[in-house]
Amino acid sequence: MRQHPHTLSLCLALALSLAVAHDDGTVHSHPHDHAAHTAEVLDRCQGLEMDAVSVNEEGTPYFFKGDHLFKGFDGKAELSNKSFSELEDHHHLGHVDAAFHMHFLDSPNEHDRMFLFLDQKVFSYYQHKLEDGFPKDISEVFPGIPNHLDAAVECPKPDCEEDSVIFFKADDIYHYNVRTKAVREKAFKSMPNCTSAFRFMDHYYCFHGHQFSKFDPETGDVHGRYPKEARDYFTRCSEFGKGSDHLQRERCSRVHLDAMTSDSAGNLYSFRGHHFIHRDDKNNLTSDTIESDFKELHSNVDAVFSYKDHLHMIKDDQVFVYKIGEPHTHLEGYPKPLKEELGIEGHVDAAFVCDDQQVAHIVKGQNIYDVNLEESPRVATNERSLSFFKRVDAASCDKDGVKVVVGNHFYSFDSPMIMITAKSVPEQHRVSVELLGCDH
Structure with missing residues (x-):
């Protein structure tokens, strides 16, 4: 590469x-x-060119750089062999050249495998365990595919004509048919050479340097305003280039929301990292830094709920309260300890209050609790399990019901009770498109 x-x-x-x-x-x-020192200086907010990108079996993006790995959209680099220990046994090989996650449901021997390519070898992992017989030569597992790849990405039907893997090496593009092992060579003239690529939220992304383009996996055509800055959409960074469109970035970012709430006037507030989006009752959108409107918080909110024209904002083990208005007014006496204010301890993932109710629903892991806001002292009661969700990133409630955000999607329920007792998960909706008005 x-x-x-x-x-x-x-x-x-x-x-x-x-x-x-x-x-x-x-x-x-x-x-x-x-290795330790390298991890300290690897900062993707400085514009790193990643060697390879894939997702794990739970859909978490893995970004490979040298002998290190970034998991998800934030956090520090860690050694790749911490998650893929066998890489240490083959340290004579280079860094990870390419990676992809095989996700073809009707092929149990290949489903949910992550393939890592290093020089002329390929490693196949199932649930982070190297499969027997690996590493193998690339030519043995993927005949017709060259060594020393630049990128790879899976392409299931109907995105591609047949369940395929697309391999990239300089100007050469190879469509590998998973069933027949046939290889079709193509030319993608509309986009730069990919240094890494991956499939995310049913879209295909080619990374080149610290920029990316979204492309058609069959033709390589790039539609829209590309290339774009990868740090704006795939990384949490507090500062961006002067040319960044902050509203466009926050609407279309692939990084999950940290918190979300709506108030009685019909305003929606969504928080991510250092920024937030405000959508008013006329559907007008604005974006700014959290510190500009909530300077005591600075950034990175864990959960937010609206109650009686006040925003209750949870950060770590403290609760901040602001009166809604222009500007928002920080109440005297806050922040207060989470235990004192809401009768609950530990990290809070999400919180919401429904219209005309006095109960705050607090989500911690796979459990949800009720806190009566009119009682003193407040106590977390009525613990129940959220059986469908391993985690919840954000949640809000308004006249239309409850919206639960998990990753890049949200799910709607008519009420908290239906959310807890539902027998099946409702239809997925995209946060960026249906909540924040992104056009792609």
């Missing part, structure tokens, strides 16, 4: 800084120190 000059310079500087001179004049380096 191609490396940019600034990347090579960084690697050289690190190597020199970690070399140790001994009394006999010899110089040795410490690989473990090097």
Whole structure:
């Protein structure tokens, strides 16, 4: 895979800084120190070119860089062999060149496998365990596909004519038929060479440097305003380039929401990282930093609910309360401890209050609790299980019912009771398109 000059310079500087001179004049380096130091300096908000991108069996994106790995859209780099331990046994191979997650339901021997490509070898993992016999030569598992790939992405029907994997090497594009093992070579003239690629939310993304383009997997056609800045859509970063459209970024970001609420006047507030979007009752959208309107919070809200014209905002183990208005007014005496204010401890994933109700529903993991806001002291009671969701990122409630956000999708329920007792998960809706008005 191609490396940019600034990347090579960084690697050289690190190597020199970690070399140790001994009394006999010899110089040795410490690989473990090097790895630890590299993890500290790998900052994707500085515009890293990722070597490979895939998703795991739960849909969490994995971004590979050198011998490190970023999981999800935030968090620090960790060594790849922490999750894929067998990579340590083959350290003579290069970094991960390409990766993809095989997700073809009618092929049990290949379903839910993650394939990692290093030089001429391919590793097949099932639930983070290397399958017997791997690594193997790429030519043995995927005949007709070359070594030293740049990128790979799965393409199930009907996105592609047949269940396929698309492999990228420089200008060469290979459509590999999973059933017949036939290979079709194509030319994607509309987009740059991909340094990594992945399928996410039923769309196909080609990364080139720290930019990306969305493309048609059959033709390679790119429609719309591309390339775009990857840090605006696939990473939590507090600062962006001067050319960023903040509203467009927040509406269309693939990073999940941290919190969401609606008030009695019909306003919707959604929070993500350092920014929030406000949608008023006339469907007008604005975006700004959290610190601009809620300076005491700074950023990264865990949960928010609206009650009696006040926003109750949970961050870590504290509760901040603001009177809704222009500007929002931070109430004196806050923040208060979460235990004191709501009678609950630990990390809160989501919280909501329905119209004309006095009960705050608090979601922690797969459990939901009720807190009567008119009682003193407030106590979390009525613990129940949310059987359909392993996690909830955000939730809100209004006259139309409850919206539960999980990743990039939301689910609607007529009431909290129906949400808890439902026998099946309702239809998925896209947060970016149906809540925030993104056009793609």
